[in-house]
Amino acid sequence: MFKSFGDYRASDRSSVGTAITFLFIGLGAGALAALLFAPQSGKQTRRLLKRKYDDAVGDLGERAEEWVEKGSEWARDAREAAEEKIAPLRNRVKNL
Numbered sequence: 001m002f003k004s005f006g007d008y009r010a011s012d013r014s015s016v017g018t019a020i021t022f023l024f025i026g027l028g029a030g031a032l033a034a035l036l037f038a039p040q041s042g043k044q045t046r047r048l049l050k051r052k053y054d055d056a057v058g059d060l061g062e063r064a065e066e067w068v069e070k071g072s073e074w075a076r077d078a079r080e081a082a083e084e085k086i087a088p089l090r091n092r093v094k095n096l
Contacts, residue, residue: 038045 035045040048
């Protein structure tokens with residue numbers, strides 16, 4: 001039978017944690033083997049890794065800028081919506 005959301009036990013979480021640990025160990029071993037058996041020289045491999053790193057960091061920076069821009073737009077829209085809702089109340093309070 002299927003377990004409901006609250007029926008998971010510590011042993012279930014432990015086996016998931018173990019699986020994730022072995023996944024990361026396998027990924028690390030694969031990356032190490034790829035570097036050791038790479039067809040390029042060490043200098044070329046380091047240059048390639050640096051270029052890939054710079055590309056990844058640049059992409060991350062661009063995404064962060066987009067998120068900040070979207071967050072700013074959302075905050076501005078929320079502020080404007082709140083001001084529209086509060087304006088009638090503000091006018092009533094002033095007229096009292």
